[in-house]
Amino acid sequence: MSVARITTATFSSEQTADKFLAQYAKTAVTDFPEAEQLLTVKVDGNVVIGVGLYANNEALERASATRKKTLDNSDVLSIDTKVGFVEINHTN
Numbered sequence: 001m002s003v004a005r006i007t008t009a010t011f012s013s014e015q016t017a018d019k020f021l022a023q024y025a026k027t028a029v030t031d032f033p034e035a036e037q038l039l040t041v042k043v044d045g046n047v048v049i050g051v052g053l054y055a056n057n058e059a060l061e062r063a064s065a066t067r068k069k070t071l072d073n074s075d076v077l078s079i080d081t082k083v084g085f086v087e088i089n090h091t092n
Contacts, residue, residue, distance in 0.1 A: 002036055002086040003060050007050045007067075009076050014045040016075040021048060024070070031066050034059040037089075053086060 011017040021042060028038050037053040052067075054060040060083065071079060 002053045002055060002089065003057055004084055004086050005052045005054070005060055005063075005067075006082045006084075007052075007071075008080045009048050009050070009071065009074075010078045011046045011048065012075045012077055017042060017046045017048055020074045027070075031070065032063050034063060053089070 009020075011020060021040065024040065028035075028040075032038060032052060034054060035052050036055060037051075039051040041049045043049060052060070052063065054063065
């Protein structure tokens with residue numbers, strides 16, 4: 001069963017959120033090679049929600065150092081993170 005990490009990051013402005021997203025779009029696939037799926041959604045201008053699916057907790061934890069580095073290098077005001085098991089993963 002896959003494990004998901006859901007991260008809500010509030011940036012200092014919409015511009016800093018956009019800058020983060022532009023950089024993340026270029027590097028996410030190579031920075032998180034064990035991710036089964038990555039999904040990023042911009043909401044409320046300066047809020048970004050990211051979902052990463054991993055095969056297991058070990059793979060998720062291996063991605064943690066890169067995640068921390070990525071977020072530490074950004075102008076983030078607050079971060080909320082939840083981790084849980086994926087119950088439904090429907091795609092068409």
